[in-house]
Amino acid sequence: MSPAADYDDRPWLDPDAEPFIKVQSVSKHFGDFTAVDSVDLDIYKGELFCLLGGSGCGKTTLLRMLAGFETPSSGSIIIDGVNMNDVPPYERPVNMMFQSYALFPHMNVESNVGYGLRRDGIAKAEIEQRVEEMLAMVELSQFRKRKPHQLSGGQKQRVALARALIKQPKMLLLDEPLAALDKRLRVQTQYELMNIQDRLGVTFVVVTHDQEEAMTLSTRIAVMDVGRLQQIGTPTEIYEFPGSRLVANFIGNANMFEGRVIENGTDHVIVECKDPTCNFYIDHGLSIPEGSKVWVSLRPEKIRISKQAAAESGTNCIKGMVNDIGYLGGTSTYRVLVGDKHIVEVTSPNLNRPKDGNPPIDWDEEVCLGWDASSSVVLTK
């Protein structure tokens, strides 16, 4: 595979690629409250970009600024080379799918989907044809005469999607697109969304609080907290190389150990941890001096748990006692007490059926936890 083809998939790696959407030090204040705090963001054409964060982190405000419902207090938003600060929502080349779907209750499916085209003064015949195509795409052709209240949740969601896509926007904004659906439908719809995005090549910006959803859907994720951008990266980067303890804790679970760098090599570091007593040998280099205070993040599924009593706690190995077991069917979660008060969470696949109903590892059992050099990550903040 040539490097060029590689960049095609991941334009953010290409230094020459021009971002499609540029958010430049944008802030938004509501009175004394700062909802968005000097955010810089580049989104490339064809991306499925997720803004991820808890409630009140500013992700929705940022989305509403992209749509034009809020104006930035400072900074600028540039879409396809045009500064959008003074462009009202009805003139922006973007469309939005609302969390509530915001389907017009007094119009039927057809009128809802065709609304945007009618506002552009497009000829009737063309509107009809495009509405027809759109409804076929979301498989709602037979429901065209129904009113929104006669549709199920999933159908409403697809009408909202069709309505937002019919104007062929340069960018589609989706505010919690799956939040109103029940869990089974959500998973199915996720893949439908990805398929549609792939087919149309429209840039999607999705706001969500659901990290699984963000991981499944997106090419890249921006994690936000209290109005600030914490990290931007592909789902793998965000999960495997979180930039801070906050991101590590927000995306999935992480066991956090506090320690000091005692050896800093070119291809490895060793971190010494006092409570619990344990050394971490980690196979990536660091550009900080020896002796600095750091944290080591270790994901629960990256830890091996075994009954073989290891001699002593040492490098990439620690002794403990099982405090709690959560049996989840496919996996089990063990909460292991190491040292005096430190709890380490371990997730382990249940490869075999337990014999005679006895779990392979029991409560209050002494266990040994081990991991590889490539399993943990050093965090400096």
Added chain:
Amino acid sequence: MGCFQFGGFDEMSESAERSLQGRLLHRLGYLLQRNWRSLVLFIPFFWLLLFFLAPFFIVLKISLAEAVIASPPFTPMIDWVDEGIMHIRVVIDNYAYLWEDDLYAKTYLNSLKIASISTILCLLVGYPMAYAIVRAKHTTKHVLLMLVILPFWTSFLLRVYAWMGLLADQGTINNLLIAIGVIDEPLRMLYTPFAVYVGIVYTYVPFMILPLYANMEKLDWTLLEAAADLGAKPMTTFFTVTLPMTFPGIIAGSLLVFIPATGEYVIPDLLGGGNVLMIGRILYNEFNANIDWPVASAVAIALLLLLVLPMMLYQHIQMKQNEAE
């Protein structure tokens, strides 16, 4: 293109160039579209300024004039005494008159007393009813609510009239009581303060029930269960949980009864006879019978001052409620 829609004025530019009329129409449409917001605001604003705010200043002005036998029966405030020397004549005699004649003071106090007692009575009747409606099952709730609202839509005057028939010396109640032998002679009820209380409670109790209902409807009733679960007896639960939670509804309902009851005219006139003095009646009589407009205006201003505090309180509550929503 080619499909003309209301509001899409730029699309009609081509045809508009043809005639003056078309151009004017286009211009008008353009103006409407550009300035419709100001228009939306201006029309009701102007209406209220002219027909609501301005009249108060006129009342204020006339209350500061002297009564004369003329048309209109009061002296002008501003006289033009030769060559444009303006002479402003302000007479506070009317207010002094209100102050000196203790008929007015008594009437004010009496109005406040009647309004307050009626408010409490309405609360005593309305609170359990609102509570019962909220706690009723779905269908019953709607039926009860409709039964409470229905009198709103019928004539206020006729509902007061109905009590004239009930309370008269030879009215239904007296006839009934005499027939079953409880009393020998008719009780005097009509044209007494009692009749006024009955009339006010009767006509205003829906104004108490509806805000209370609206307030209770939003309450989290599991709080009562929580209180009971934590060992509170029903009475304790009522005083420590229900009553404080429904307080905003109580205040809103009480003000909705108290304010109009203070200025009530019809009920004291029809049910109270000459015995019950209330400020609304004095104002009406001063104006229509005595034709003393300045004094009537002064009475109106004084009544307004009396009610300005509860009215502002009511507005404040409404605003807070709107914000909460």
Added chain:
Amino acid sequence: MNNGKRSYFLITTTCFGIAFLYIPMILLVFYSFNKSRIVPVWGGFSTRWYGVLFESEEVWEAVGLSLKVATVNATFAMLLGTLAGLALVRFGRFRGRTLFSGMISAPLVMPEVITGLSLLLLFITLKEFIGWPDQRGFTTITIAHITFSMAYVAVIIQSRLTGMAQDLEEAAQDLGAKPFRVLTDITLPLLAPGMLAGWLLAFTLSLDDLIIASFVTGPGAVTLPILIYSRIRLGLRPDINALATIIILAVAIGVLLAAWIMFRQQKQRELELKMSEEV
């Protein structure tokens, strides 16, 4: 009502309350069929008072005037109240907003005697300066009624608008509708039921008003409440009982009809909802 003890108390008070509200009206209707001239003394069944009522030209004229005032008032109050409600909820902050919202809600609690007196004095002053209105009657009563009923409409519209998610209006904008277009396409159609409710309320308020009308009316313009009042001031009159019966009947039919239509719509909606779930 699951708690037995409490529910007895509640049921009793509610029954008494409802009886308190309705017995006077039922008696009013009952005595309208009284043969006797003395209202509360039963003299046998008769419909003669209805005949007396219908023969009275005064009554017909008053009904005509009242209906005319009520219709014109309701229409203008609906329009002005809707504009006012829109301005208050959707325009954010503007200069004079506090004054405006104060003027909108004050008529709701203003004693009628004050509103009536002040409007009359305004009309007199206006006549003095610009010669209009040269005669008080239909026009002045209607203006006075619009002034206070638009406040009620504005309140209804305000609560409708706050309840209506702004999402819909934003969605229309997002799809390319300019603000005025959003108003005509989305806001007004969704407000229509509220506007209808406002119209009906303004209509009834106008039909019901005695005090303001009697202040601002002029010679010859007698509305129905003014007529009723002038008759009952002197005591009970069986023809007024007959009139009351007709009014109560009309209101009851109107309200029940409205309730029935609403009930039907509700059922229809539920049915459609069920249908959509089955698909």
